[in-house]
Amino acid sequence: MPKKKLVRLFATFADFDKAREVLMSLKELDLREACVEDIELYSPIEHPEVEEILGEIQQPIERFTFFGAITGAILTFTFVAGVAQSMFTYQPQGGKPVIPIPPDMVITYEGTILFGVYITVAAFLIYARLPKRLKKYYSPKVSEDQIAVEVDVYPEHVARVKEVLKSCGAEDIREVRS
Amino acid sequence: MDTMKDIEWAKINRDVLRSLETPRPAFWGMVAICVVFVLAGVAAEIYQYREGLGVALMNRPHFWQLYIANFVFWIGMSHSGTLLSAILLLTKADWRKPINRFAEAMTLFSILTAAFFPIIHLGRVWNFYWVAPYPNERTIWPNFRSPLLWDAAAIFTYASSSALFLYLGMIPDLAICRDNARGWRKKLYSVLALGWSGSAREWAAFRKSYLLIACFLVPLAVSVHSIVASDFAMSIMPGMHITSFPPYFVAGALYSGCAAIITLFVLLRYVFRFEAYMTEDILEKVGKLTFAIAMAWNYLNFVEYASIFYSNDMFEKEVAIQKLTGPYAWVVWGMFLCGTVAPFALAFRKVRRNMWAMFVLSLILQLAMWLERFQIVSPPLASNHEPWTWNVVWPGLVQLTITAASFAWFTLLFLVFCKVFPSVSMYEVKELVFHQRKVGGRAELTDLDKLKDEAIATEERLG
16 A cells, blocks of 8 residues: 655744643644654753653764773774784883783773764764755744644644644645645 | 752743854854964974974973873863762752753763873874773783773773763753754754654653662762872872872862863853853852862861871981972962962852852862872972982973863863753753742642642631
8 A cells, every 4th residue: 555645844933932832732642643753842952851742762872982981992992002012023112011011001991982982973963864955845934933843743733733733823834745 | 059940941042043043243252362372382382393302391200290290180170070970960969950061061072181191191192092901013012900000991981981971961961953044054963863852751761760870970989089099199109199089089070070060061051041050040059169178288288287296207207307498399388378268258158159259269179179180290209218319490481381272172161062052951950940839839839838828727726
């Protein structure tokens, strides 16, 4: 069976505190009529409360960080120890250990943090899906003081969802058909 | 509590974006002065480059002098940004929000300034890349056992991590700038904002990554200055071979950094008209923090001298006595006066809330920290293990000019940053306003409940 084409609605709200109400209304509607496919909230500041409604966003960035840091530690120590080993034949150490642990640990420590930070930034870009082009219907008001809700709706339910958005105080509703 | 809850979000955008376009005329005056000093520094460096390090009056036993003292000073200055941003972020201290951006920028620019000094100090500037470990025709690698190499690794890690931390934290604000700018600024911000649109997915990734990097930056900052301390403590020079140097350096770094934050706080507030955001309450909190760190630094200073006299080591004692009574005594006593006595002014609320008093005091504290770095480097070299090399040398004109240029360079970078990028974090101030409104709202509700209870109680009594 061919998949139905969805209609995307992009509604902006002047009141930041409306976010919770809008999302609750849309979720309720979806539970009753199964008319919404995907909901996304855009806001000028972080709004962790919405995760309670939209569900937790799975982003295991800390795993990247952990493995990045471990990789950094191993690579740095191997590099420093490898250099010491390769130098052994023509730079006499005068009885000192070929691979000295305490000084190598200092460099390893820095390498751990360096790789940990770099990989965390890479994970951020992956999970935030950046860099990307701005959507044509993006409203600059979202970076100021408004919130926006982007919702993918089945065509036959567009009017109903618009009604809900309006009842929650939507200032502007744009319809995007792909 | 800072009274920011009545500021409208759109006004926050307007105020901060206006600072990018129309600062006070004093801004241009400061830029002009900085450019003159930087040019003088470049001329001094060219002269030193052509003639050799002799013109900087660096000769046996004074192989290290002002350049290294400046290096330590600037590395120390960089610590405050991390302290404010990372530690206060992790401890959820909201008052950091209007000032963390410029503190982070300060971190980055002070590291970039510090990184110049080992290169200038090299003399053979053209060979500076030898410190980088890469396979080469010389078939020789850097000595990873040397604290100087640890320094290079630590500074590179700190500089790049701080730059990423600053950039990451700025992305939502760059999007605001992108949405409001025109011309070249629009192009610049569009590229740097990476297409940020403020979606819940972006905010969730942002929150997590920012916190994770903050967790890395705290131990990193401690390690960087501990390693700088190791440059001295790992030597066998009396006056430098001191166990308590790493924590002493870290405390000194935080001290000078906090003082620098106060200086820049007052300057930015005036030049960019940030009176509504950089409030007296925040200044007072920074003042209290500085006072606490000053006391920690004083304690470690005391420990340093106490351990020298308890150990009864002849050479250490001799150097300490020379420091306190010899030709460098005024530097050491000046440090005590400015760094130990002066911060007690911070115990007074009136001082902590007075912008210009805090500005002057912050300059005094920074002078103390600069003198501290100089007295760590020069006096021990003047009276070391070999009495026949004892020699008192003061920095010459070339060193002093390059030192002045470094301050101008730092200020110039900072001013240019504040002119191009928002120096107050708009989205974080909005968060602060939002949370304060919420707390304020709750307080009002609580008050209403209280009134209701009182009314019921009164009615019952009357009834």
